Amino acid sequence: MQKLYLLVPLAPLVGSLIAGLLGRFIGPIWSHRVTIVLVFISLIASIVIFLDVLEGNSYNGSVYTWLITGDTRFEIGFLIDQLSATMMVVVSLVSLMVHIYTIGYMHGDPGYQRFFSYISLFTFSMMMLVMSNNFLQLFFGWEAVGLVSYLLIGFWYTRSTAIYANMKAFLVNRVGDFGFLLGIGMILAYFGTLDYVSVFAQAPGIVDEKIELVSGLSWLVITVICILLFIGAMGKSAQFPLHVWLPDSMEGPTPISALIHAATMVTAGIFMVARMSPLFELSETALSVILVIGGITTLFMALVAMVQNDIKRVVAYSTLSQLGYMTVALGASAYSAAIFHLMTHAFFKAVLFLGAGSVIIAMHHEQNMQKMGGLKSYMPITYWTMFIAALASAGVPGFSGFFSKDAIIEAVHFANIPGVGFAYFCVLTTVFVTAFYTFRLIFMTFHGQPRMDHHTKEHLHESPWVVTVPLVILAIPTVAAGWFIGPMVFGDYFSGAIHVLPHHDAIEKLGAEFSGIGGMMMHALYTAPFWLSVTGIFVAWYLYCVRTDIPGKIKASFGSMYNLLDRKYYIDELYSWLFAGGTRALGTILWKYGDIKIIDGFFVNGTARVVALTSAIVRRYQTGYIYHYAFTMIVGIFLILTLWLY
DSSP states (O other), X not given: OHHHHHHHHHHHHHHHHHHHHHHHHHHHHHHXXXXXXXXXXXXXXXXXXXXXXXXXXXXXXXEEEEEEETTEEEEEEEEESHHHHHHHHHHHHHHHHHHHHHHHHTTTOTTHHHHXXXXXXXXXXXXXXXXXXXXXXXXXXXXXXXHHHHHHHTXXXXXXXHHHXXXXXXXXHHHHHHHHHHHHHHHHHHHSOOBXXXXXXXXXXXXXXXXXEETTEEEEHHHHHHHHHHHHHHHHTTOTTSOTHHHHGGGSOHHHHHIIIIISGGGXXXXXXXXXXXXXXXXXXXXHHHHHHHHHHHHHHHHHHTTOOBHHHHXXXXXXXXXXXHHHHHHTTOHHHHHHHHHHHHHHHHHHHHHHHHHHHHTTSOOBGGGOOOGGGTOHHHHHHHHHHHHHHHTOTTSHHHHHHXXXXXXXXXXXXXXXXXXXXXXXXXXXXXXXXXXXXXXHHHSSSOOSOHHHHHTOOOOOXXXXXXXXXXXXXXXXXXXXXXXXXISSTTTTTOOOOGGGOHHHHHHTTOOHHHHHHHHHTTSHHHHHHHHHHHHHHIIIIIOTTHHHHHHHHTHHHHHHHHXXXXXXXXHIIIIIHHHHHHHHHIIIIIIIIIIIIIIIHHHHHHHHHHHHHHHTTOSSOHHHHHHHHHHHHHHHHHHHHO
C-alpha cells in the first residue's frame, strides 16, 4: 500500500515532466494522452486508498529524511486518513475532468503541451499538500501550488491583463505565506519538531504559555501560532482582505479557473485549518477571528457577484462567498461541515466554471452576459448541467449544496464562539443573495431573447464531447454527493482526523436532531434558508425574464450603491494607492534623498570633494623650496613635543 501512496503524487508529476520536456517531440495528442492516463492512474490509486481507509486502515510515516540539524529532523512523509483520502479523491477526480475538458477548450493553442504540463504539475503539488504529515512538506506543497497558479493565471503572457493578474496573485499570496511561514517557525521554536502528531500531542502543554509581541502586551503562544497559520489560509483561500487576487485570476484559461477555484488551490487553506483542528481548538480567540473574517467574506463578496456581467467573474465571486461559508464553519468548530461543503462545492463549482467555458467557446470567447441570452435551445447539455449546478449552489433541497450549506448554517446557529451572531446573520442573508446571482447568470445566459451579433448566432452549437462529458460526469456528484451527509458530518467518519473540544461541538448538538436526508429536506421546508433561496430564484426570474426593464431602473435609482459594488468596495483602488502608490512614493524619496543626496552627494561626491580639498591644502606645501619643508618640519616637531609634554 505504501507504494500506492507514492503513485498518487508521482503519476501526475511524471506526466508533467513528459509533456513539459518532451512535448515538442511527442506532439499535442500524445501530450494530453500521457497526462490524462497518468492522472487517471492517480485517481484509481486514490479511490483504492479511500476504500482502504474506510475499512479502518490509516498510515503515518516518513518516506525519506531530507535534513537533520541537531535533534530536529526535516522529513518527507505521508499521513493517510479520512481527511486526506477524501481530498485525494476530490482533487484527482476534478483534475481528471479538467484534463479531458482542456482537449476541447485549448485546441489549437500554441501552448497546448505546456498547459497540460502545468495542470499535471499543479495536481502533483496539491497531492503533496494534502498527503503531508509534517509542516515542511505542507509548506512545499503550499508554495508549489502558488507557483504553478502564477504560471497558469499568466498562461497567455502576451496579454498585459494576464501578467498583471498573475503578479497580483503572486504578491497577495506572499503576504499570507509570510504569516504562514512565521507560524511554522513558531511551531518549530516551541515544539522542536514539524511532525503533525508530535505537535498536536505537545500542544495542550503550552496552552497557558505567553509571549510579548509588544512590550507590556502579552498574547497566548497558541493564539499567535493559530492566527499566523490562518493568515496563510486567508491568502490561499482568498479571505477578506486578501481576496483581491482571485477575481482577476479569471484572466487564465477557463480550465484553470475550474481547477484552481473549485477543488484545489483555494481550498488548501480550508483543508489546512481543518487538519490543524487540535491547535485551533485551544484558541477561542483564533476561532472568533476566523468566524468574523469568514462572515465578512461570505456576505460582502456575494453582494459583488450580483452586479457582475462577466460570466466567469460571477462564478469567481461565488467561489469567494462559498469559501467564506467554509471559513465560518471552521470558526464554529464545525470542521466536518466545512470539509463536506468543500467536497460538494468542488463538484457544483467545477460544473459552473466548465459550463461557463463551454458558453464562452460557443460565443467565440465573449464573456459578457449582456451579449448572450437564448442559449438554452442551442446548448441543451451545457444548460441542464449548469442548471443542476445552480440548484446545488442555491441550496435547493435534494442537491448537494443544500445539505452542506444547511449543515453550516445550523452549526453556526448552535455554536457558542464569540462573534457567532454576526457570522450567522451573514451566512443566512447570503442564502438569498447566492440564489439570486446564480440564477441571474442562468436566466441572462440561457433564457430570453438572443442578444449576440448575427454572425455569432449563426454559428451557435453545443460544445464537443470532450467538453460536455466532464460536465455530465461532474453533474452526478453535484446531485448525489450531499446524500452522504449522515456519516461524513454527523457520524464518526472524521473522528480520527479532526479534533473538537466537547464545549465547542456544535455538530454533535445538530446531529442529535438529524433524521436522515429525507427528514432534513422535509424540515427545510419550514426554515428560513429554504424560503430565502426560493425568493432569490423568483426575484432573479422576475427581473431577468419577466420585467427586464427593472434592473436598469434599480441601477439608476441606486447608482452610488451599484458603483460601490461594481468597484468591489474600492478595495483594489485603496491597495493600489496605499501599497503600490506608497511603494512608489517611498522609492522616490529613497532615490532623491537616499541615492542622490546621501549616497551620491555625501559618500561618493563628498569623498571626492574631501580628497580634492586635502590635495589643494597639501599642494601648497609641495613647492620645491627647502626652507618651506624645513618650516613644516619645525612646526611638526613643535606639535609632537606639545602633545608629548601634555
